[in-house]
Amino acid sequence: MTDVTTDDGVEDAATLRAAMVRELRDQGACQSERVAAAFASVPRHLFTPGEPLAVAYAVDNAPIVKRDGNGLTLSSVSAPHLQATMLEAADIKPGMRVCEVGSGGYNAALLAELVGDGGHVTTVDIDPEIVERARTFLNEAGYNRVDVMLTDAEEGVLDAAPFDRIIVTAGSWDIPPAWIDQLADDGRIVVPLRLKGTTRWIAFDRDGSGLISRGYGLCVFVPFQGAGSHTERTVTIEDGVVLRLDDENLKVDIDALRRALHLPRIERWSGAVFDMPDEQALFLLTNSAGMALLHANQEAVDRDLIARPALKGVPVLIDGDSFAYRAARPNDDMSSGYESGVYAHGPSAEDLAARYADLLRRWADRYHRRGAASIQYLPKAADPPAPSSGIIVKRHGTVVVTWP
Template sequence: MRSEASELRTSLVDRLRAEDIVRTSAVEVAMRRTPRHLFLPGVPLRQAYADESVYIKTDAHGTSISAASQPRIVAMMLEQLAVRPGQRVMEVGAGTGYNAALLAAIVGEAGRVVTIDVNEDLVEKARKHLAAADVTNVDVVHGDGALGYAKGAPYDRIIATVGAYETPTAWLEQLTPGGRLVVPLRLRGAVSRSIIFETYEGGWRDHGSELAVFMPLRVIGDDARRLVPLAPEQDIILQVHNDHHVDTAALAGVLETERRKIWTDVFFPPKVPYEWMDLWLACRLDNAIMRMNVQPTAVQRGAVTPMFGWGAMATTRGADLAYLTTRPTPARPDGSRLHEVGVIGHGPNGRDLAHHVSEEIRTWNATYRSRSVRFEIPAAPVEADPSVGRFVLARRHHPITVTWQ
């Protein structure tokens, strides 16, 4: 008779397989065999095998700084990494040790996994969890993941399970020729993608990417963020990154000013993500889009009408705020509805800001929506040319090019 944990694990993997998140037998077998609950002691079984993140560590202010990632994100990134038996793998961000255990199951006895974490307590717990799961081909290292682990290099595969603002040089140097790097990069503003990088004659080029957001690297690769309340009730919060320019004092009371709404005539079918439009706005707006997190109480009192249940993407300019919203179209013959994108502006020049954002959305829709997007880390400097959809995201060591082609 199968245990409850085994049944819950089977159900989770069956669902991920049916949704085409788990695509290969290597990832499927690893997820079916690896007992996630052993890496989350004290967490109820149903929560351990739910398709949800589990937060495992907070800082002194109560902010979450480490989590066991959502299983579908774990599976998606493993598929991106395309690990093979016998390979050497470095993971940045040990967390609970669960992802390292999955990697260990794929590389097998002939392979080796090194996983690094800056938190000594998490390192010790990951070691205990791996021992409890009888995983023996993983080395858990206490250190700054941005430096990699030269002692175990070179690696056939490197994966970061923490968000990065720049790809550290150490990761590029410690990868074998022909190796593969998977890293969740925060590109600009609130836009992050898990990108597959491989070398080519001009540097590093993507081989696919997926929408993904992770806890940021800390220490050398720290990507600081702060929270800016927009309402006295503290239920409307801007998440601001180090490449944003937000005048907190000027925005005081901005949502109490007149609301200006502009509809764009840009439509999305149900369940189609807005990720590429968001990326365009991140590249084009002077103050790249940021997350405006909204609690239900703010919607109920009519303070905001955001695009999603969690809130909406937004931008600011001085004392002005603009954020995205949607409205459904009349039902089509099959009963489905499209959703039109709108922009709501507040502040003394809120209408102008909303108009600017709406025009960028229209430009993306008319010229760039049907194009594919390529990400590169070029070995030599590249000139930006926004007129043809090529942007260069400045970084200290390794700028990133984003090209609509």
């Protein structure tokens, strides 16, 4: 491998790559020697041509490769931090057969390092340009044993199955039956799954005819395209204030919510810690009916129509003509330095704020840690579970989020 010297002649690819591996270890994204060694071996800059070396080797950077006509990212080289986290969760061993859904080349090269000469990597993409890029870069970097295929991964890759591991690198709303069918008996799927408007990478092992989680974490991925694509329902309450609804059964009265938005906002505090917003959000979204995500733009916040937490998207509890969403304020008595609370609007604002605050206290008392939820995927053929707020009905099956 040739290292490239930058204009100022100080940093070269090898130096930056070593620094990237150190940072991945320090952050805890690389936990095993084997994953760290893969990152130390593969020349990432060969898969990100046109990017400055420092950008190619930044742990949190995902260079964009392709956008659609509206500017939506269709393909990127995922950030090293997320790739390392998902590779660790996949627990890939030498000799395994692995399928990567969504190509780019770099992650497939890391997989090739992990499975070694006795294993095999198939990487598939729906986009011919991306397949061509990945093939070219993998060959240039010396990973010509990786099979790069043009296909919609919704149907899997029957010819190369069964797989010990399936690593999905696009945000999928569901789990196509082919992925479960083509997984070895003791196989594992690591998939960024969309759950109530947010995405979690989930490491799933087989569990009867379905899957059971072994770990999960927050992530952001480009959308899964093709036959398995899914359009989320969004409802605009007012300019710059939008609800994202991932529950077909959740009915919203837009006019009533618009009126509520213009009523005075109440603010109530839970007395419970605000911490790990992603973990807390998953709990809120899966522990009460009527939960969705509330998003607002800066202008709506500047007009004081809505409070700041909505800027990044926040779980919102909707009931008829009223709604409530999460607040946070500094509080030195809390372990994180912050206390959680609620903003609420509408005629039933007090009641909703009390229900929301109760959920915040329950999370803080019982689940204030990473990975507290257990996530199951039941294919359609399995007995349907009784409806509850932790049940998320998909096209091919059901996701069941429980809090043991």
